[in-house]
Amino acid sequence: MGKLARGVALIGAGMSKFGTFPDKTGRELFVEAYIDALNSVDKGIDNKDIEAMFLGNFSSDIFEGQGHNGPLMADWVGLTPKPVTRTEGACASSGVAIRAGILAIASGLHDVVCVSGMEKMTDLPTSRVTDALAAASDVSYEFPAGATFPGLYATIATAHMKKYGTTIKQLRMVGIKNHNNGKLNPKAQFPVTIKELMERRIAKLKEKGEPVPSWKDEMDFLEDPVSNPIVAWPLRLYDCSPITDGAAVLFLAAEEVAKKFTDTPIHIIGTGQGSAPFALHNRPDITSLISAREAAKMAYKMAGVDPKDIQVAEVHDCFTIAEIVATEDLGFFKPGEGGKAAEEGLTARDGEKPINTSGGLKSKGHPVGASGAAQAVEIWKQLRGEAGPRQVPGVELGLTHNVGGTGGTCAVHIYRR
Amino acid sequence: MGKLARGVALIGAGMSKFGTFPDKTGRELFVEAYIDALNSVDKGIDNKDIEAMFLGNFSSDIFEGQGHNGPLMADWVGLTPKPVTRTEGACASSGVAIRAGILAIASGLHDVVCVSGMEKMTDLPTSRVTDALAAASDVSYEFPAGATFPGLYATIATAHMKKYGTTIKQLRMVGIKNHNNGKLNPKAQFPVTIKELMERRIAKLKEKGEPVPSWKDEMDFLEDPVSNPIVAWPLRLYDCSPITDGAAVLFLAAEEVAKKFTDTPIHIIGTGQGSAPFALHNRPDITSLISAREAAKMAYKMAGVDPKDIQVAEVHDCFTIAEIVATEDLGFFKPGEGGKAAEEGLTARDGEKPINTSGGLKSKGHPVGASGAAQAVEIWKQLRGEAGPRQVPGVELGLTHNVGGTGGTCAVHIYRR
Numbered sequence: 001m002g003k004l005a006r007g008v009a010l011i012g013a014g015m016s017k018f019g020t021f022p023d024k025t026g027r028e029l030f031v032e033a034y035i036d037a038l039n040s041v042d043k044g045i046d047n048k049d050i051e052a053m054f055l056g057n058f059s060s061d062i063f064e065g066q067g068h069n070g071p072l073m074a075d076w077v078g079l080t081p082k083p084v085t086r087t088e089g090a091c092a093s094s095g096v097a098i099r100a101g102i103l104a105i106a107s108g109l110h111d112v113v114c115v116s117g118m119e120k121m122t123d124l125p126t127s128r129v130t131d132a133l134a135a136a137s138d139v140s141y142e143f144p145a146g147a148t149f150p151g152l153y154a155t156i157a158t159a160h161m162k163k164y165g166t167t168i169k170q171l172r173m174v175g176i177k178n179h180n181n182g183k184l185n186p187k188a189q190f191p192v193t194i195k196e197l198m199e200r201r202i203a204k205l206k207e208k209g210e211p212v213p214s215w216k217d218e219m220d221f222l223e224d225p226v227s228n229p230i231v232a233w234p235l236r237l238y239d240c241s242p243i244t245d246g247a248a249v250l251f252l253a254a255e256e257v258a259k260k261f262t263d264t265p266i267h268i269i270g271t272g273q274g275s276a277p278f279a280l281h282n283r284p285d286i287t288s289l290i291s292a293r294e295a296a297k298m299a300y301k302m303a304g305v306d307p308k309d310i311q312v313a314e315v316h317d318c319f320t321i322a323e324i325v326a327t328e329d330l331g332f333f334k335p336g337e338g339g340k341a342a343e344e345g346l347t348a349r350d351g352e353k354p355i356n357t358s359g360g361l362k363s364k365g366h367p368v369g370a371s372g373a374a375q376a377v378e379i380w381k382q383l384r385g386e387a388g389p390r391q392v393p394g395v396e397l398g399l400t401h402n403v404g405g406t407g408g409t410c411a412v413h414i415y416r417r
Numbered sequence: 418m419g420k421l422a423r424g425v426a427l428i429g430a431g432m433s434k435f436g437t438f439p440d441k442t443g444r445e446l447f448v449e450a451y452i453d454a455l456n457s458v459d460k461g462i463d464n465k466d467i468e469a470m471f472l473g474n475f476s477s478d479i480f481e482g483q484g485h486n487g488p489l490m491a492d493w494v495g496l497t498p499k500p501v502t503r504t505e506g507a508c509a510s511s512g513v514a515i516r517a518g519i520l521a522i523a524s525g526l527h528d529v530v531c532v533s534g535m536e537k538m539t540d541l542p543t544s545r546v547t548d549a550l551a552a553a554s555d556v557s558y559e560f561p562a563g564a565t566f567p568g569l570y571a572t573i574a575t576a577h578m579k580k581y582g583t584t585i586k587q588l589r590m591v592g593i594k595n596h597n598n599g600k601l602n603p604k605a606q607f608p609v610t611i612k613e614l615m616e617r618r619i620a621k622l623k624e625k626g627e628p629v630p631s632w633k634d635e636m637d638f639l640e641d642p643v644s645n646p647i648v649a650w651p652l653r654l655y656d657c658s659p660i661t662d663g664a665a666v667l668f669l670a671a672e673e674v675a676k677k678f679t680d681t682p683i684h685i686i687g688t689g690q691g692s693a694p695f696a697l698h699n700r701p702d703i704t705s706l707i708s709a710r711e712a713a714k715m716a717y718k719m720a721g722v723d724p725k726d727i728q729v730a731e732v733h734d735c736f737t738i739a740e741i742v743a744t745e746d747l748g749f750f751k752p753g754e755g756g757k758a759a760e761e762g763l764t765a766r767d768g769e770k771p772i773n774t775s776g777g778l779k780s781k782g783h784p785v786g787a788s789g790a791a792q793a794v795e796i797w798k799q800l801r802g803e804a805g806p807r808q809v810p811g812v813e814l815g816l817t818h819n820v821g822g823t824g825g826t827c828a829v830h831i832y833r834r
Contacts, residue, residue, distance in 0.1 A: 005422040005525035025557065052690075059484055061476045065560075067552035068475075068507035071692035071708075071825040075699075081711040083690035084826070085513045086505040090485035096502045100517060107523035108422035109688075135484035140442065143482075271526075273469075273500035275488035282492075291488075294498040408488040409501070 003302070004106040007255035009265035010415065011112075012041035013380035015373075018189040018246035018365035026064055026120035026247070030073040033116065033247035033370075040380075042262040045251060047077070049261075051110040053084040054101050056094025056117035057369035062132040063121050073118060088369075090136035091318060093117060094248065095372030095402025095411030099271050101252045111254045112261075117370035118247040129243050133368070136405040138278035150240060150319070152406050154232035155280060157321035160287045161234070164336030166324065168234050172222045173342045174320035175238045175362055181349060182359020184390040189244050189365030194218045197238075201227050239320040244365035248373035250380075266383050270305070270414030272298030278408045287336075289407030292329035296401070296412045300331075303414040307331030310414070311395040312382045313353070314375035316403035317360040323347075326401050327355060330412070354392045357382060372402035372411060383417040420719070421523040424672035426682035427832065428529075429458035430797035432790075435606040435663035435782035443481055443537035446664040447490040450533065450787075454666035457797075459679040462668060464494070466678075468527040470501040471518050473511025473534035474786035479549040481537050490535060505786075507553035508735060510534060511665065512789030512819030512828030516688050518669045528671045529678075534787035535664040546660050550785070553822040555695035567657060567736070569823050571649035572697060574738035577704045578651070581753030583741065585651050589639045590759045591737035592655045592779055598766060599776020601807040606661050606782030611635045614655075618644050656737040661782035665790035667797075683800050687722070687831030689715030695825045704753075706824030709746035713818070713829045717748075720831040724748030727831070728812040729799045730770070731792035733820035734777040740764075743818050744772060747829070771809045774799060789819035789828060800834040 014036025016029045024032075038045060055070040066072065070086035089096040094117025101115035121129055134148040142152065160166045175194060182188040183196075198221040205212045215221045222228045228236045251261070258265040274294030280286050300306065307330055315330065317323035324338035332353050333341045341347055347355035358364045358378035361371055379398035381387040396417040403410050431453025433446045441449075455462060472487040483489065487503035506513040511534025518532035538546055551565040559569065577583045592611060599605040600613075615638040622629045632638045639645045645653045668678070675682040691711030697703050717723065724747055732747065734740035741755035749770050750758045758764055764772035775781045775795035778788055796815035798804040813834040820827050 002525050002528070005523070027557075059478045061478050061549070061552050064556070065552055066556045067549075068505065068695070068822050068825055070506065071821075072555065072695055074692055075694045080693055081691045081707045083513075083516070083712075084506075084692045085517065085690070088485065088503040088505055089487065089501075096500075099500070100502065100520075103517075103520045103524040103526060106422070106525060107520040108419050109520060109523065111419070132478070132484075135478050135482055138489065139481070139483045140444075273502070274498045275491055275501045276497055277492045278485070278489055290498045295500075404488075405485050408485055 005108060006106055007267065008102045008105045008252055009255055009258040009267045010250060010376065010380055011253045011258050011261040011265050012037050012045060012251035013377040014040050015187055015248040015377045016246050017187050018244050018367060020122045021245045026060055026069065026118050027073055027076045029120060029245055029247040030118045031076055033249040034077045037249035037251060041251060042264065045261055047079060049112050050079060050114050051112055052082055052104055053079055053114040053116065054097040055084065055086045056097035056372060057086055058088060058090055058093050058119060059132055060120065063119065063124060089409035090404030091368040092372055092402040092404035092409040092411050093369040096273060096409065098372060098376060098413055099273050099411055102268060102271050105252055105254050111257045113252050114249060115252055115373060116247065116249040117373035119367035119369040120245045121243045121367060122245050126243060141279045150232040150235055152280060153319040153321055154235045156286050156325065157234055160321060163287050166339035169219060170339030170343045171234060171239055171320040172219060174317065174323045176218055177342065177348050178317060178356050178360040178362040181357050181390055182363025185359045185364055188359045188363050189242055190363050194222065194238060235319055241318045241361035241366035244367040246365055246367035246370045248370045248377050250373055250376055264384055266380055267416045268413055269416050270299035270303030272296060272412045274410050276407050278405060280406060288325060288329055289403065289410060291407045291410035292326065292401065292403065295410045296330050299412040299414050305397065305414060309397055310399045311397050312357060312392050313355050313399040313401065314358060314378050315355055315401040317356055317362050318366060322403065323355065330401055349390060349392060357387065357390050357392060375400040375402060379415050383415060422525060423523055424684065425519045425522045425669055426672055426675040426684045427667060427793065427797055428670045428675050428678040428682050429454050429462060429668035430794040431457050432604055432665040432794045433663050434604050435661050435784060437539045438662045443477055443486065443535050444490055444493045446537060446662055447533065447535045448493055450664035450666040451494045454668060458668060459681065462678055464496060466529050467496060467531050468529055469499055469521055470496055470531040470533065471514040472503045473514035473789055474503055475505060475507055475510050475536060476549055477537065480541060506826035507821030508785040509789055509819040509821035509826040509828050510786040513690060513826065515789060515793060515830055516690050516828055519685060519688050522669055522671050528674045530669050531666060532669055532790060533664065533666040534790035536784035536786040537662045538660045538784060539662050543660060558696045567649040567652055569697060570736040570738055571652045573703050573742065574651055577738060580704050583756035586636060587756030587760045588651060588656055588737040589636060591734065591740045593635055594759065594765050595734060595773050595777040595779040598774050598807055599780025602776045602781055605776045605780050606659055607780050611639065611655060652736055658735045658778035658783035661784040663782060663784035663787045665787045665794050667790055667793055681801055683797055684833045685830055686833050687716035687720030689713060689829045691827050693824050695822060697823060705742060705746055706820065706827060708824045708827035709743065709818065709820065712827045713747050716829040716831050722814065722831060726814055727816045728814050729774060729809050730772050730816040730818065731775060731795050732772055732818040734773055734779050735783060739820065740772065747818055766807060766809060774804065774807050774809060792817040792819060796832050800832060
C-alpha cells in the first residue's frame, strides 16, 4: 500500500434541497444537485470536461423500484456514454464514491470526474423505510431478532453510558446544537431550532386550550413523552435523523488541471476507508467503530495531519450517540469524552472543534446515499468562506466522516484550502 | 483522460459452483469462490497481502433482503477492517468492479486487491426475480408498460432480424454452441448439450408412452412449443440464460509485485466502460449497444490491439441475441454478420473466434452480479492453458464483455498472457 500517484482537488460542489418531495423522482433531485454543482465552478465546467461518474446510492431498488441508477442519473444530465458506476456502502455510499473518484483520477485514467449521491426515500411509508434500512445490518442475525437501526444505535448508546457515564443530556445537546446550525442552512430539511420547536408546541397547546407543561428550557421539552417520544431508549425522536429525499454532486479534478476550473480548489489531502463485522454481537467493544478508527488513521497518515489540526468537520450523526462516538473515533476527544465535549459546547459553531455546521444529518436531513457527498458540499463551502451565516471564520482544514450501517463501512476524507 | 499510472495483472481467479443452492446463503457462496481463488494463486496468497476489496452485486437487497454486503462478505473471509466497496451496474456489477480494482491499484494506493461478484437469486420465485431484474430497465417508462428483460431483448432481436435478416436458426445456434461448451465446465449450472436435452425428452416421452415428434436434429427440438416454449418471441426458453446462485473472486496485483504470487500472471492490458440511455425508445438504433462500442473502443485503444487479435472472448449472452450483438459491437464481425458467424461455427471452440468457451451465461449460469468476474475466471484459465477439455490451444490474448440491463452499462477488459 503506497501513495496516490497524483493529487486530487474538489473544484465544485452542490446539492438539491433536502426534504420530502412527493412530486419529484430521484433523477429530478439528482439534476437539481448537478445544476447547483455546475454553478459552483468558478470558471465554469462543461459536460465534455467530465470523463466519468460515480454515484453513491443505498437502495433505490427498494425505495423507488429503480436499480442500476448510476447510468440513469448520468443520462439525465447528458453524460452518456461515459463510464458510470454506482457505489454502495449503505449510508456511506457516497463517502465511498468520493474515494472511488479519487482513485480514478490518481490512477491517471481520468482528469475530471463527477462524484455524487442520491436517495429518494419518502415514497415508502416510514415502517417500510426502516425495514429497508435494516438490510444494512446483518439480516441473518440482527433483523430477525427485531433489531432495526434505532435499536442498534440505542444499544451503542447504553453501552457508552455504562462504560463512560455518558448522559442523556449530552445526547440531547448534540441534537440541539445541530438544529442550531441547520437553522442557518437554506438546503436543510428541518431548518428550525429545538427551542423553536418547543415554542411552536407551546403555541399549539395554547391554541387548543390545553395545559402547557412548565418546561424551563429545551432540555425539559426534549424529555416530554408526547413532544419527543421514545423511539428506542435512550433515543427519542429528536435524537434520530429524519427520512429524506435529496442529492449532492461534486466535481473532482487532478491537481494539475484544477486551476483551469477555479483559483480556489479545495485539495483532498487524505482518504481513508474501513470495514467491520456487521453484527454488534461480533464486536469486542461497541462504544467505538473500528471501521471509523481505521479510516481516520489512513486519512490522517496520508494528509500528514493530526486530529487537533482539523478546524471543521462533518460527521455522521444518524443518531445523536453516533456523533459522540464519531468525535472520539476521529481523535477529536478521548474515548468517553465526546459527550462531555458536546455538553460543554466544544463542538458548537463557536467552539474549539465545530462539528456539523451544516446541521448534520439530524437537521439538514439524511438521504442516505447522498449524505457523504453532502458532507463534502459543506466542507467545500466552509473552506472557501462561502457558508454564509454559519461560516466558521478562517478555517483551512476540514474533514468528513461518513458511516454505513452501524459502522460496517466508514469513509473519512480530509480537505485543505 | 490519459493512461494508467501503472500496470495491473490477474494473479488468481476462482468461482463457486453455479446453480440453485437453497441451503446456502450468498455469503457461503462467496466463501466457496474465495477459497477456490486462494487455491489458484501459484505461490500462495495470504489475507495480509490483500489491501482492499470490491464486490459486484446487483441486488441482494431484494434477492436476500441483505444490503451493504461488500463488508459483510469480506468479514466472512477475514478481510475486515480493510476498505470494501460494493459496485453496481446491474448485470455488469462485477465487470465494473474489475475496473474499480484496476483503478485502485493504478492509483498507487493499493498493491493487491480482491475483486469479486456474488448473487443469490433463487430464494425468490421466478416471477419476482424477473420483476427485480426489471429494476435495471427504466422503471418510469419500460416496466410500467409491461416490459421485462426477455421482452426488451426480444425487441432487440426482432429489430436485428428486420434490419439485417438475422434468422431464428442463428439465434438457436448460439444456445447450442454455448451448451456444447458448458457441458465441459464442471462449474456450470447446466452442463448439458441441447442434443442431450432432446434425447432426455425423447426418452421421457417414450417412458410415458406418448408419441415422439419426428425431430431430425436439435433445431427441430428447439422449435417444439412444449420442449422449448416461447418466452418472448422470437426468444424461447433455451435462448434465455437461467436464474442462478453463484460467486466469483479475482486477485489483482500491480505488475511490479505480481511475480511474488505467480510466474504466470495474466496482464490486464485494457479496460473500458460505457453507459447508455436505458429506455430502448430513447435510442436511435437498438441493434447495437453504444455502451459496448464505447467500452470496446477504450479497451482496444489502451491495449493497443485490434478485434482481430483477440483469440478467446467471454461475452454477455444473457439472451442468444445478446451474443450476436456483442460480437458485432466488439468488432469481431461486421454489423449484421454476427448471426451468420454463429451459424457458420466461427464462434465455436474450434472456430476462428471462440466465444464463451465457459458455456457463457446460457449454460454456465448467470448469477447477475457475479457474471463479470466469472468471465475473467474463464479467460484466466484459457490464457494459462488450464481450461481442461474446453481449452482453446495456444491462446495468449483474451477479452471479457459484461453488460448491465439492455446496455445501460458495459465493461470490456482485455487480457494478455
